Amino acid sequence: MFSKNGNKRVSFSKLETVLDLPHLAAIQTDPFEDFLQAKVDPDKRENRGLQAVFLQVFPITDVQEIYSLEFVRYIIEQPRYTIEECQERNMTYGAPLKATLRLVTRESEGNTSKVKDIIEQDVFLGELPLMTERGTFIINGAERVIVSQLHRSPGVFFDEEVHPNGKKLYSARIIPYRGSWVEFTLDVNDIMFVHIDSRRKLTATTLLRTIGFSSDADLLRAFHKVVEEPFSAKKSPNKFIDRYTAEPIVDPETGEVLIEGAELLTEEHIAKLIERKVSSVKLLDIDLSKESPVLPNTIAKDKKDKIRSAEDALNRLYSLIRPGDAPTLEMAQALLEKLFFNPKRYDLGDVGRYMINQRLGLDIPIEQTVLDKKDFVSIVKYLLDLRNGIGEVDDIDHLGNRRARTVGELLGSQFSVGLMRMARTIKERMSLRDAEPPTPQELVNARTVSSVIETFFGSSQLSQF
Structure with a gap:
């Protein structure tokens, strides 16, 4: 048996090993890898994790629908410092997160609008903390772990x-x-x-x-069985008393509504039906001794x-x-x-x-x-x-x-909050446009996203030493 780092593990136990010890830190590392999809080609990522968060927020359009900021892909670059360097210098072990955004400018021609200009740029969104092999994060030189939340x-x-x-x-x-x-x-x-x-x-x-x-x-048919029964003054009409009508009963000659739907039939109702010579009625199949007429x-x-x-x-x-x-x-x-x-x-x-x-x-x-x-x-x-x-x-x-809720899901909700805030500022900047169209870099304030992530890792109850 070999350990994860390749060293041979010697067992002195009398009983044979039935099952290898699982990688217990996988509950941290696997969801984080699934959230980032860092090893997947940016154009082939599935709609989950960070990709799903971006697709939920974008595209962002202004009120008059002249500008539309669209999401193309995101890129996670290589970390600038190693884990050991971050611990020595009291820094956060992370990598720059960049998103490729496309700003489409339209101009209206009568009732239609056509594309006037397209600007595509890479926009820096802040430093994304990366997970170590042990399932932990290095935040300001200290090793932290994100605790899964039971909800x-x-x-x-x-x-x-x-x-x-x-x-x-x-x-x-x-x-x-x-x-x-x-x-x-x-x-x-x-x-x-x-x-x-x-x-x-x-x-x-x-x-x-x-x-x-x-x-x-419509409501009564959706939840109860409807039965149509012949009605005649000669065939014990009183058996219909205390039964509910399934739809309005109308006069066969004038078309006048005699009894509304969902009405409990009484002796007065029966007398009216006999008088107007109604031949059949549609009733609900409800046994009031066993069922409640909710x-x-x-x-x-x-x-x-x-x-x-x-x-x-x-x-x-x-x-x-x-x-x-x-x-x-x-x-x-x-x-x-x-x-x-x-x-x-x-x-x-x-x-x-x-x-x-x-x-x-x-x-x-x-x-x-x-x-x-x-x-x-x-x-x-x-x-x-x-x-x-x-x-x-x-x-x-x-x-x-x-x-x-594992670390990937918790991070996804934090990114969603940060990107929603960023979307509001982008809409405001779009409405305050100048004569020249803005660029994606001018519209995006990366501080809104990075501040939410820093607060989560630094002071959240789920971020523990």
Whole structure:
């Protein structure tokens, strides 16, 4: 058996070695190499680590879309000093990080715009601390290690609490890697609400209307089985009492709506149907002795709040998130898109998408790290099942629902913060343009990125001696 440096290792144990000792520092070195992709050709790097952070932030455009700063590649040069020299001189062991950026200038011609000028330059972004073979960093001459962080995994988690009257109340929480938290809750009256970023609540059906289930009938068909049954005054019509309608029942002659959808049929309703000679009715297949009418109850709350269409729901959502602003339909749709379906604003991460797929039995591609319509539908269905005694809740403190954020992921989040700040200053400088177009080097202030990285390595709780 040979050690890593090539020396022969002699074992005096009586038992034979069954398994070689693993390289325990690999939990530090492998994620860092994966983050940098330093050994990969710059034009062939995969969309992960530092490459993914750059692609998330760029391109950066000004308000009038005259200038556009695009990312081409990044280069990590050779370290200027060795590890021993850095320790002797109280310096940081690192290498210069440069990014090749391309500034595209456009000019408008009528309704179209054409490219006027392209400037491509290498821009220095600061010194990037490098990891030693031992999985440590040399920061100001001192050897430091970045501790992996154990945190709540992105995904969906179901929970329960007991109301003072003894009733179990269920909830579901979608935790993203980046973006707005969404929590579905059932209250004591069996009405389902949704909270976005812990703001004021709105009904879950209001949110579902914004993503495609605009009418009551659409909502009921998505979550319950609908049966069409013949109706006649001669064939015991009272058997339909205490059953829910699946869609509005209309007069066969005049087309007048007699009973709305999601209504509980009463004796008065039956008498009206007999009078108007209705021949068939579409009802929900719900056994009220075993199932709770959560969805009809929630739709009834919508009726009180006068939310009857997708447009009403979008306006309600907009007024909840942006109170005081007068909403338009386009603005409300754009806000919904930003909240859950824009990769720049919302990110479940590969882990979050995998966890949701596993928990709900979905087959959405791992690459899709934003929410999908199927996610919302499956979560509401699972909550309805929990209320009816089917399924299990999660233990949020179970280690299966937690994950370790390694050094590569922690550095990625720090670079993201630094580049976002840099993007804001670049936009400001673009708007303050002179007669001559600026260059990428004039637009970029490298200090914003390097200061974030220095603060993380120098004073973060995760950076230990």
